[in-house]
Amino acid sequence: EPEVTQTPSHQVTQMGQEVILRCVPISNHLYFYWYRQILGQKVEFLVSFYNNEISEKSEIFDDQFSVERPDGSNFTLKIRSTKLEDSAMYFCASSVRGYTFGSGTRLTVV
């Protein structure tokens, strides 16, 4: 069964550093998403991406976040200057009808 692949599975970074989380969506999917889940809390929508542009973003997705599809297969989330409260599991998803989620990247900001 096709999968959404996320790398790395874990990342530890110093506060103030930039991080890039990477995702390879399912090849025939057209819609791509990033969600995050702070430990013990609900899964929150960050941003959706379609036709090489952001289609919707939440209030969480402020100026420190950006997304990019640098080539035909990768989809990235960049956090420019990480804060302690950015520590969370970040999920990438893609969809045609139903959503398929990747296994997540656990980001720890120290």
Place this chain on the structure above:
Amino acid sequence: GIQVEQSPPDLILQEGANSTLRCNFSDSVNNLQWFHQNPWGQLINLFYIPSGTKQNGRLSATTVATERYSLLYISSSQTTDSGVYFCAANNNNDMRFGAGTRLTVKP
């Protein structure tokens, strides 16, 4: 955006028992999914069920779209069923998650 509410927030069962998890949503949906979050944090898709009933082994789900709710049934529960179950739904906007039901199945 759509609001998704799940109940109960926590559920503790003995192995072999049956359970029903509920998901209410605030608007009509064109997508509703049930996920199981395993101990490693992965979101495992259980059902894509914007309407109707589906079954997969010991799990089944029913969505009554006109009444804006969905139910997940777990029969003959096993310890490996433990974890958090999320309902997520969307209409014309992007998918929103409920807060989840934390299921603990005791041996």
